Amino acid sequence: MIAVAGGKGGSGKxxxxxxxxxxxxxxxxxxxAADADWDLPNLARLASATDGDREPAADAPTVVDAIRTEGQIRPDRRAPTVLSAPDEPADVDARRILxxxxxxxxxxxxxxxxxxxGASPDAAAPLRVADRCLLATPLRRAALRDAAKTAALARRLDCLPVGVVAVRAESVPTGVGDLLGCPVLGRIPPAEAEPLASSAVRSAYDDLARRLVDEHGADRWRVA
Incomplete structure (x- = not known):
């Protein structure tokens, strides 16, 4: 399990x-892919908006729905299984559910x-559960400072950063990996209003996936 973590809102997580x-x-x-940001859940909405509206975000199963199924969850190999936040997040324990x-x-x-x-108490729950984390951050000074705080929290919770991905970046300066204490695994280029519709962005995520598999998942995950 990989926690995609970063600094403040808008960092590209x-x-x-x-x-x-x-x-x-x-x-x-x-x-x-599960939404662990229960105060500001956007994952299912983004999936719906960028998937030809095959399924409204409101109909996406929640994390709680998923664990109530009998036996193991059976993800589809053709498209990610996207899980939304619980309907009543205040009534469930995030660490237990995740x-x-x-x-x-x-x-x-x-x-x-x-x-x-960021490094709020809410961010601690997924970091406690995940095996590793992937840091996502723009390359602005304030964003990198916040990402470094998140990386420090992750290490305290024994969720070591597997790497960092620079989002909306034309290039990655030398020293970013040293600052965050992990390798730079990818760079996502700037795009128009809908990044996931850009072929250059999709190609960048394909490259990130390859490097993440090489770095962490080669002996764990079922990939082609």
Whole structure:
């Protein structure tokens, strides 16, 4: 389980979670992408808006729905299984629910968690449950500073950063990996209003998926 984490809102976590999930799916992996940002849930909405409106976001199964199914969750290899936030997030324990999700997904299926922003207490729950985290950040000074705080929190919770992806970036300066204490695994170029509609952005996520598999999932995940 990989927690996609970063600094403040707008750092590209949700787009990276979905873009990476779809890239892994294009490699034949049975992917689960779950919204762990229950105060500002956007993952299912983004998936619906960028998927030809095949299924309204309101009809996407929640994380709680998924763990109530009998036996293991069976992700589809043709497209990511996207799970939305609970209908009543205040009534459930995030750490328990996300832990149950980890137990319900087959070990060889990549699971991505779209985390809350920053290093808040809400961000701690997915970081406690995930095996590793992927940092998503723009390259602005304030954003990098916030990403470094998130990386420090992740390390305290034994969720080591597997790498960083620079979003909306023309290039990545030397030293970003050193600042965040992990390798730069990808660079997502700037795009128009809908990044996931851009062929250049999709190609960048394909490259990120390849590098993430090489770095972390080669012996864990079922990928082509």
């Amino acid at each position: 949700t787009t990276t979670t979905l873009g990476l999930a779809r890239a892994l799916s294009r490699r034949g992996a049975p992917v689960v 832990g149950a999700l980890a137990e319900s997904v087959p070990d060889d299926s990549p699971t991505l968690l779209d985390c809350p922003a």
